[in-house]
Amino acid sequence: MPVDNGYTFGTPREIDALKPKEKRYMAKDKLNNGLFLDIKPNGRKVWVYRYTFNRKQERLTIGNYPDLSLKDAREIRNENATKIAKGISPQHEKKKTNNGYSKSILFVEYGERYYNDVIKKDRKNPKNMFMYLHNDIFPMIGHLPIKEIKIEQIRDTIWRKKDQGYDASANQVKGLLKRMFDYAVTLGLVDFNPVLAIPTRHVFKARSRERYLSTGEIRTFYTTLFNSRIYRPRKLGILLSLLTLLRKSELLRAKWEHIDFEKGEWLVPETKADSKTGYSREMVVYLSDQIIEILNELKTIAGNEPYVFVGRQRGTHISHNAFNTAQKSALALTDIPPFTIHDLRRTASTHLNEQGFNADAIEKCLNHVMTGVRGIYNKSEYRKERMELMQKWSDFIFSVIFEPNVVFFNDYMKKN
Structure with missing residues (x-):
């Protein structure tokens, strides 16, 4: 458990100033609302909401900073505080909303469920995402349990598309993988998003085209x-x-x-x-x-x-x-x-x-x-x-x- 050493924050600039140390530590929102940042030695900062429910301490992992801004984290904290007031445990509810997801789930199984639960609901035309999943992602990492997928496998999946000469499509694959692992973090299936270790600028750099036919x-x-x-x-x-x-x-x-x-x-x-x-x-x-x-x-x-x-x-x-x-x-x-x-x-x-x-x-x-x-x-x-x-x-x-x-x-x- 990370130690609360009295560090606080109230603005994004103050959050950015919180540097990693040899051991994990906690920083507290100045609003004194139960919202914390768990700062890990590798520099990752994770939003955590700590609260009391039925006289017991519970904690809810909300997401990563800066993927989730201070403003958004506070809004999520407020939404969960409302649930507590209504007699609902956010931690128990989160476990229920996993809808049967298991930490041992294979990535292909997770991907199929993500496609049906998220992509098809968010996109009018999900065909391209379906093709990226089945042609580029599942053949590379579909057989692996999601919790065992490392940066190396992610890199190989993206670079396979780059090696085919499709840098823009490789960037699309990277974007899809990032969103999938963001969701996996939210569900508690993985502790961090490995795709974040690969900068977009190394995958694809958009250039304005000038080609036209004479x-x-x-x-x-x-x-x-x-x-x-x-x-x-x-x-x-x-x-x-x-x-x-x-x-x-x-x-x-x-x-x-x-x-x-x-x-x-x-x-x-x-x-x-x-x-x-x-x-x-x-x-x-x-x-x-x-x-x-x-x-x-x-x-x-x-x-x-x-x-x-x-x-x-x-x-x-x-x-x-x-x-x-x-x-x-x-x-x-x-x-x-x-x-x-x-x-x-x-x-x-x-x-x-x-x-x-x-x-x-x-x-x-x-x-x-x-x-x-x-x-x-x-x-x-x-x-x-x-x-x-x-x-x-x-x-x-x-x-x-x-x-x-x-x-x-x-x-x-x-x-x-």
């Missing part, structure tokens, strides 16, 4: 793509990515019920969540003649299926990597430097700005949030400008990539 690269890539043996809907999807300025995920989930051919509008009811606000916004894509032509062909292929890009099973859309695989296959037939599907949005934005289109209308086509004072007061949707922009953009792209030996463009040019 006019010549657009011509070469799409001519090669349409002359390849790649499945035709994939070709048309990659072309739509450039013409519509939509994100790949928005294309994958596209449904026919959201496309109005008569109005020439394509509603995207749920776009990718904004990185700043965390909220998704619906948007409208105004359809050019060329986009309508492409969609008509895809409708013929899809038949009665609900999705524009039909998956292998009825009622599903194509996989997350379908466009990536097709794009890389076509790219390998050229000498064009690497680019991603997402870079096509930057390609469109760059060329449209160079051609002198309204910058605000371009941002609306990209479904970006306008920042600053203009974002507060400018609520225009630029409908007219966007309709004109989309048609001229399609005209430009078709003038660039039309080749007599490409059947699709041959047919289109004959009709127009």
